[in-house]
Amino acid sequence: MAKTRFKPKGKVVIGTVKGDLHEIGKNILVMMLKGAGFHVIDLGFDVPPEKFVKALKTENAKILAMSCLLTTTMISMEDTMEALREAGLSGKVKVMIGGPPTTDDFAKQIGADFRGRDAYEGVEQAKLFVS
Numbered sequence: 544m545a546k547t548r549f550k551p552k553g554k555v556v557i558g559t560v561k562g563d564l565h566e567i568g569k570n571i572l573v574m575m576l577k578g579a580g581f582h583v584i585d586l587g588f589d590v591p592p593e594k595f596v597k598a599l600k601t602e603n604a605k606i607l608a609m610s611c612l613l614t615t616t617m618i619s620m621e622d623t624m625e626a627l628r629e630a631g632l633s634g635k636v637k638v639m640i641g642g643p644p645t646t647d648d649f650a651k652q653i654g655a656d657f658r659g660r661d662a663y664e665g666v667e668q669a670k671l672f673v674s
């Protein structure tokens with residue numbers, strides 16, 4: 544795809560949040576986003592809020608996807624949303640979250656735009672974000 548004139552659908556910065564080493568679900572979403580034509584900047588796992596902010600700014604990406612598997616690391620999603628606000632990125636970046644401990648209510652509470660139950664939902668939402 545890189546060697547063709549293929550134009551990516553959009554850029555997605557993605558990572559598993561700070562304190563959390565689980566990455567299998569996140570990796571599935573990465574593969575499916577790439578397959579759907581997105582340019583994906585994968586920051587890996589245990590990603591601190593400032594690293595998400597830096598990548599969004601450097602890459603001028605308009606979508607952030609965060610994953611967490613531990614109830615204790617859900618707070619890192621909230622911290623990242625706060626860091627986005629402080630960096631003036633609120634409203635400029637669409638945020639989706641996922642992972643078993645997350646819920647729609649939690650997404651609303653922290654100001655995320657979407658919570659996906661699985662990678663398929665994540666990809667469909669990313670398409671809606673750029674449409």
Ligand code: B12
Binds near residue numbers: 562662
């Ligand atoms: C594999 C695993 C590990 C591996 C991770 C390896 C790796 N490289 O990822 C290792 C061994 C490192 C590990 C460590 C720990 N683990 Co662990 N682990 C698991 C396990 C067995 C499977 C998780 C998994 O990969 N599932 C498969 C993937 C495909 O599913 P998924 O992540 O849910 O992703 C899907 C969706 O959720 C969604 N999704 C996920 N992210 C996102 C993001 C977006 C934006 C969207 C849209 C969708 C989306 O899409 C994915 C695909 O459809 C679970 C138990 C279980 N059966 O789930 C425990 C589990 C998550 N671990 C648990 C715990 C407690 C730990 C440890 C604290 C254990 C310990 N005492 O050391 C450590 C924590 C280390 C840390 N700081 O993170 C608990 C968490 C409990 C809780 N609610 O907090 C669980 C639930 C086990 C249990 N029943 O107690 N773990």
